[in-house]
Amino acid sequence: MCGQVGIIFGRKRRRPDERDYLREVFIRMLLHSEERGPHASGLAWLKTDGSHRIFKRPMRAHELVYEKPFQELLGQVDNKTSILMGHTRWRTRGNEFNNRNNHPIRAGIVIGTHNGTIYNADHLFRRLGLPRYAEVDSELIFRLADRFAPEGPIDQECLKKALALCRGQMSAVLASKLDPGTIAVLKGNKPLCLRIHRQHRVVLYASDDAFIDFAVDNEKGWRELEVPPMTMLTIRHEDVRAIKNSEFRFIPQERKGTLPEGVNA
Numbered sequence: 678m679c680g681q682v683g684i685i686f687g688r689k690r691r692r693p694d695e696r697d698y699l700r701e702v703f704i705r706m707l708l709h710s711e712e713r714g715p716h717a718s719g720l721a722w723l724k725t726d727g728s729h730r731i732f733k734r735p736m737r738a739h740e741l742v743y744e745k746p747f748q749e750l751l752g753q754v755d756n757k758t759s760i761l762m763g764h765t766r767w768r769t770r771g772n773e774f775n776n777r778n779n780h781p782i783r784a785g786i787v788i789g790t791h792n793g794t795i796y797n798a799d800h801l802f803r804r805l806g807l808p809r810y811a812e813v814d815s816e817l818i819f820r821l822a823d824r825f826a827p828e829g830p831i832d833q834e835c836l837k838k839a840l841a842l843c844r845g846q847m848s849a850v851l852a853s854k855l856d857p858g859t860i861a862v863l864k865g866n867k868p869l870c871l872r873i874h875r876q877h878r879v880v881l882y883a884s885d886d887a888f889i890d891f892a893v894d895n896e897k898g899w900r901e902l903e904v905p906p907m908t909m910l911t912i913r914h915e916d917v918r919a920i921k922n923s924e925f926r927f928i929p930q931e932r933k934g935t936l937p938e939g940v941n942a
């Protein structure tokens with residue numbers, strides 16, 4: 678498992694009380710998602726000027742939220758923030774005490790989180806000649822996106838072609854620092870639930886619907902975005918309602934060692 682939670686912010690001048698409320702929603706989702714990943718947790722924000730900050734540690738979300746940098750980082754969320762992303766990690770590949778293996782992960786100009794395991798990551802890193810700073814398989818997804826973002830925006834068609842080579846499980850959320858108003862949400866074969874609120878102009882996402890339910894606590898106006906598996910969504914800060922979606926592919930594999938039918942190692 679692993680838990681992904683976050684808020685994609687549309688453009689809006691939010692008053693401090695609304696910002697505080699959304700921060701609270703984020704914390705609640707993160708705390709709830711601890712059950713999906715006890716080995717490490719982290720968060721990051723990205724702003725429309727391309728600045729970013731990441732804080733992650735090999736500790737449970739319930740401990741992370743009391744760390745000073747966590748509170749600082751959350752306090753810096755403002756009307757220029759395009760995404761606030763969180764992750765709770767159930768380590769599959771790469772020790773959590775090497776903090777580089779924890780999420781959110783930055784690879785060049787790309788920042789993101791991943792739920793799942795790419796079983797042929799080592800092979801693809803070598804075959805595609807990608808730089809590698811961590812041991813975690815997830816870095817592959819963000820290195821690929823970074824490679825296909827030479828001028829800022831991620832070339833989604835090229836990224837999709839490369840993702841098609843991946844074998845395993847994947848749902849991920851990512852963005853380029855040089856195109857910070859565009860967020861890519863890859864809903865593959867791992868759960869990812871999304872909800873939009875017109876007045877708040879935000880999209881919430883979480884690995885489990887229950888985390889969002891708990892976080893928004895019956896507040897009116899939240900609408901579920903129904904997204905089938907294997908969909909790449911593009912959500913923009915300029916207008917979070919104008920969501921683009923397209924299909925993407927990779928080779929789904931449930932467990933290590935058991936190749937799906939028709940796939941040669």
Ligand SMILES: NC(=O)CC[C@H](N)C(=O)O
Pocket residue numbers: 678679680766767768769770771778779791792793794795813814815
């Ligand atoms: N359980 C997961 O989804 C883990 C994600 C990634 N493979 C990691 O080890 O961090």
